[in-house]
Amino acid sequence: MTMPVSLEESLKRIIKRRIRETPEYQKHAAEGSLGKITRGDLEDFQLFQLRKMLHYVFDKSPFYRELFIKRGIEPGEIQSLADLAKLPLTEPEELAEKPFRFLCVPIGKVARVITFTSSGTTGPQKRVFFTQKDLEIMTDFMAAGMSVVATKDDVVQIMLPRGPALGQADLLARGVEKMGATPVITGTEPTPEEQIQAIVRHGSTVLFCETLRLNRITAEAKKNHDLTKMGVKVLFLTTNYLSDSMRLNLQSAWNCEVFTHYGLTEMGLGVAVECPAHNGYHFDEADLLAEVINPETGEVLADGEEGELVFTTLAREAMPLVRYRTHDISKLSVKPCECGITTLKKLDRITRRLESTVRIGEGDEIYPAMFDEALYAIPDIVDYEVSVDKDGTKDRLTFQVEIDRKDVVVKELVREAILKVPPIQKNVKMGKMTIPEIELVSPGSLQKSTQAKKLIKDRR
Numbered sequence: 001m002t003m004p005v006s007l008e009e010s011l012k013r014i015i016k017r018r019i020r021e022t023p024e025y026q027k028h029a030a031e032g033s034l035g036k037i038t039r040g041d042l043e044d045f046q047l048f049q050l051r052k053m054l055h056y057v058f059d060k061s062p063f064y065r066e067l068f069i070k071r072g073i074e075p076g077e078i079q080s081l082a083d084l085a086k087l088p089l090t091e092p093e094e095l096a097e098k099p100f101r102f103l104c105v106p107i108g109k110v111a112r113v114i115t116f117t118s119s120g121t122t123g124p125q126k127r128v129f130f131t132q133k134d135l136e137i138m139t140d141f142m143a144a145g146m147s148v149v150a151t152k153d154d155v156v157q158i159m160l161p162r163g164p165a166l167g168q169a170d171l172l173a174r175g176v177e178k179m180g181a182t183p184v185i186t187g188t189e190p191t192p193e194e195q196i197q198a199i200v201r202h203g204s205t206v207l208f209c210e211t212l213r214l215n216r217i218t219a220e221a222k223k224n225h226d227l228t229k230m231g232v233k234v235l236f237l238t239t240n241y242l243s244d245s246m247r248l249n250l251q252s253a254w255n256c257e258v259f260t261h262y263g264l265t266e267m268g269l270g271v272a273v274e275c276p277a278h279n280g281y282h283f284d285e286a287d288l289l290a291e292v293i294n295p296e297t298g299e300v301l302a303d304g305e306e307g308e309l310v311f312t313t314l315a316r317e318a319m320p321l322v323r324y325r326t327h328d329i330s331k332l333s334v335k336p337c338e339c340g341i342t343t344l345k346k347l348d349r350i351t352r353r354l355e356s357t358v359r360i361g362e363g364d365e366i367y368p369a370m371f372d373e374a375l376y377a378i379p380d381i382v383d384y385e386v387s388v389d390k391d392g393t394k395d396r397l398t399f400q401v402e403i404d405r406k407d408v409v410v411k412e413l414v415r416e417a418i419l420k421v422p423p424i425q426k427n428v429k430m431g432k433m434t435i436p437e438i439e440l441v442s443p444g445s446l447q448k449s450t451q452a453k454k455l456i457k458d459r460r
Contacts, residue, residue: 007144007145007273007282007341008339010144010148011283012343014140015037018286019045022045025049039343042286042344043081046314049286050078050081053312053316054075056320061101061102063098084289089293089324090325092327095266095324096125096127099129103318105129105131111166112129112130112135113128113130114130114265116128126266130316131318134318137268138171138268138269138270139174139175140178141268141284142174142175143179144179145261146176146206147179148273149206149259150181150234151180151181152179153205154206155182155184155202155203155206156181156183156206156208157206157207157208158173158176158183158184159207160172160185160187160188160238162189168269169187170185171269172208181206184198188213192217192220193220195221196217196225206234207232207234208237209235211246212454214250215246215249215382215383216383218250218254222253227253230254233256235259236259236260236261237260238261238263241351242258243376244373249376259274262281262283262347267321268287268313271288277338279337280348280349281347281348281349282341282344282347285344285345286315287314287315288313288314289314290309290311290312290347291309291312291323292306292307292308292310293307293310295329304333304335306330306348307330307331308327308329309328309330309347310324310326311323328353328354329350329352329354330347330350333348351367352368355455356368356454356456361423361430362426364423370421370423371384371418374417374418374421375418381403382443383402384402384446385454386398386399387456387457387459388459388460394431395432395460397433398439399436399437400446402442402443402444410440411440415435415436424436
């Protein structure tokens with residue numbers, strides 16, 4: 001039986017191929033750079049690509065040319081990876097307001113345009129451009145990520161919105177084909193029962209789905225089916241944070257391993273894939289250069305410190321981005337990972353976005369991942385929404401909880417679980433917050449929101 005490829009091996013194949021495809025770097029690189037790649041080799045290649053890209057955007061991108069001239073920056077000034085901090089950050093609002101000023105190729109060379117609104121924003125939609133070469137880079141990484149959980153013998157059922165050609169589902173299917181497995185796109189329209197029938201009909205062994213949607217499908221389907229006998233080997237999840245409690249629920253229901261990936265449309269949809277240690281992600285460092293900054297000051301933080309993720313694309317053709325702020329909070333580490341990877345950085349789990357964080361009471365931060373762990377540990381909870389209002393001088397949290405059964409016991413379990421979350425416990429005790437309100441809602445009531453990343457509605 002064919003075994004999945006290790007993540008390190010898969011990503012190093014991409015890196016080696018990129019080096020081979022860069023003849024001008026071959027002249028610059030030391031002899032033997034295509035042998036065993038060290039961290040130093042990788043960073044040397046990143047610096048070469050970074051300097052090349054900065055000259056490219058200075059020549060081709062009206063936005064970056066104007067920005068660099070205004071700040072008195074010459075691309076040639078960047079002599080080390082540490083020098084990257086000299087460059088200004090790119091704000092998501094700038095991309096939304098002036099997408100064509102970022103474009104570096106004639107519009108006729110653009111193969112795909114993705115228009116979208118980021119979670120938690122109310123401003124103009126973002127528009128991101130990709131050439132055929134950019135799409136190849138994207139599907140290369142998708143293939144690398146999928147090869148960690150699947151082999152050529154597997155059938156990957158893709159339960160994402162069908163969308164247009166070269167949309168997310170179609171690109172993922174191409175990535176699956178690249179690594180030799182068989183993709184089946186079932187979309188999001190089928191009912192849970194119809195998705196189960198598709199699994200049976202196609203012999204699907206890997207399911208790729210948005211986290212909350214699969215949780216909903218699982219809750220409904222397990223009423224009539226023994227999911228452990230479906231033959232599914234891996235659940236591959238996207239979009240929302242996966243709490244340990246939900247992971248355990250899904251593993252138990254399907255009797256298989258669960259992996260997640262971190263995606264960002266601006267960076268090419270698939271950014272990083274979870275490794276077998278299930279304690280973080282690894283990404284294509286031949287294409288993406290990552291930093292972590294203090295979101296308030298912009299200062300670059302040291303290895304292992306938590307802050308906002310910032311990415312610089314190294315190999316994009318249509319719309320390269322320099323020090324692009326993601327608003328996602330995480331950590332980076334160069335220490336050896338528990339999965340065995342020693343050369344590549346580890347990206348910590350993404351627990352929150354800046355937009356998903358709300359301050360309550362004494363200024364304490366709360367965000368959905370705090371409640372995920374507590375609530376999804378309660379049997380039969382399918383989904384929830386949370387909002388914060390003012391009750392006189394106090395903050396009041398209201399939870400709408402979708403559950404298959406309604407009874408007083410469940411309501412009290414939910415309230416008890418929420419009151420154990422440290423910021424809630426602290427502020428209720430101090431009299432800065434009322435006891436949270438719990439509303440149990442009927443099955444399907446919150447289904448409309450399962451495609452969006454979970455946010456706290458601040459109605460104060």
